[in-house]
Amino acid sequence: DVVMTQSPLSLPVALGQPASISCRSSQSLVYSDGNTYLTWFQQRPGQSPRRLIFRVSNRDSGVPDRFSGSGSGTDFTLQISRVESEDVGVYYCMQGTHWPFTFGGGTKVEIK
């Protein structure tokens, strides 16, 4: 199985400051159709997960533009340009290239 490694585990950030989460895969996530199926999710306390970014860098409708995704191959990053209070929660990456699909362990973002 593809192992997804996220870092850091916990990320205290001051309001208005940037945040960056790393996600590394044990294999390349480039699929045979040419797409890279790396997705980022946000899970606020007590809520279901919500997709933020799909195929590395495509932001979902309604997701603030302070969220951005980048990377290629095995190395990916989620960036929040200026953290707001509503961004508190756990962020997960997931690979949808190789069955079984696997998630990273999560990064907890909190306000410092």
Next chain:
Amino acid sequence: EVQLVESGGGLVQPGGSLSLSCAASGFTFSSYWMSWVRQAPGRGLEWVASINRDGSDKRYMDSVKGRFTISRDNAKNSLFLQMNSLRAEDTAVYYCGGEPRTLGYWGQGTLVTVSS
């Protein structure tokens, strides 16, 4: 608006069975793969199973193979997960999810507790 509504969770003894359902609306259900994803209490997300548009292709995580069965009824816009031989480690919130490669849609989840 896309809606996925799970039901069927509850308390079950080890070795028992439970059947989950997911009612879908707001999109053409029969055109999409569908998935189940779970989250144990205080833990991360774990993909469980997915099924293709007509139900002819089913994928499972290793630890549920032979115990869980995913199915769908396109006429009723419904997704199912039959869970047999349940173990304590199957305790989790089970989410109905959309297309598995990117999981754009999630339900609110239903809690399954396996305990004596």
